[in-house]
Amino acid sequence: MDGKSQAAAAAASDMSLRTAREWDTGPLPSATTQARDWRTRPDPFAAVWHTDVEPLLSRDVKGVLEAKWVLEVLRTRYPDQFHAGQARTLQRRFRDWRARHGVEPEVFFPQVAVPGREAAIDFTHATDLGVTVAGAPFPHLLFEFVLSYSHWTWVTIAFGETFEALVAGVQGALWALGGVPPVLRSDNLSAATHELKTSGGRALTPRFRAVLEHDGIRSSRITPGRAHENGVAEQAHRRLKALLAQALLVRGHTAFVDIAAYDAFVQEVVAYWRNRPALARLAEERATLGALPSAAIPSYTTYYPVVRRWSTIRVAHRTYSVPAQLMGHTVEARVHPNVVEVRYRDQIVQTMPRLRKEDEHRIDYRHMIGWLVRKPGAFARYRYREDLYPSVTFRRAYDALARAHGERADLEYLRVLQLASTAGEMRVTAVLATLLDAGLAFDARTVQAEVAPPVLVVPTVHIPAPDLAVYDALRGGAAA
Structure with a gap:
């Protein structure tokens, strides 16, 4: 006491x-x-339990049946016997019955991680972080490579679960790590596997198998539909996005000037919150990792299209425009994770953002505007006409020209577009916005005068005094 x-x-x-x-x-x-083993009030479901409720529970092999739903069924059958306030009682009866007679749930077995044995990879959607780049929403994925023992993490931004993004992610992580784990754990990524038509299963694609063989890695994949079997990557996704969400909250806003700034932010969060605590265990892992190969496999896919008469190439079911001078020539198109690089005789002639969906197109007006001005009639029904409006301001400008000039609007607009290709799109956009906001009528000449007014330069002509000796020599030669 x-x-x-x-x-x-x-x-x-x-x-x-x-x-x-x-x-x-x-x-x-x-x-x-003493523990009470008797009821203090009558069981309201005693009369219907064996006849109405228990048969439903016995048939519910997937465990989808809810007490509230069954209570509504009972209230429909016996309107004077049951009421909504009995839902909690029925939920307890469900819980106790399933604990003794229900379907046996799946049992999970915790695993012991071995230093240096395995890494897990996966993509995760990160658009829900609400990040904006240059003022626009930024839909994107994050690729994660995580060592199962130390939880050392390597992250990169991706725009799709493509083969190129996968290879760039895996090899980027290996070179940052400085070694190779013998096993790579993943789900059945469409970029790495393909469906077996005969058995319905999935197997590695020849291209990705070649990458793993080059790096000396064995693939380990989960059962289709069992995401928990790749628990290391799934948990890493959850923790990473939670860390990024908190870091963005502390930062005060989710706006970034460009992708490089956002990527630097992600790398800083990963380095401090994920990799700094993993340093001690990472040292254990590095001692057991395999050696890197002599060189990395290029993380791009190469195509050799012929530039068609429309000044376009077709690459992986997508259409891109290229300079018209290349028509009829075979070019090399390297499809990287985020860009497409066009080469002619090993010289880069163009780089453009990679299209994501099949049958999409990207037409740059600069590649054919010269010929469109010569053939303005082709503009009205041009298949890719919408691509020739670089911004909303140009679309508004065309509509204004159509109201003011009728059929001549196409030629006037094409001349404005040609001016943008030579004088600069931003300067022309600013002039168009000013004219449109003021409600003034305009044509291509008006825009030309505002963008780059002609400067008249009067040349100074110097005429030297004639040398008569030359004339005499000429006459003497003619007389001879």
């Missing part, structure tokens, strides 16, 4: 001295309490 008398302890506990003596010499009340 902490040195107090029995009377003082009883007073401090707000009990009588007699009760204190009983507790001091005998068992405490909690030791004498």
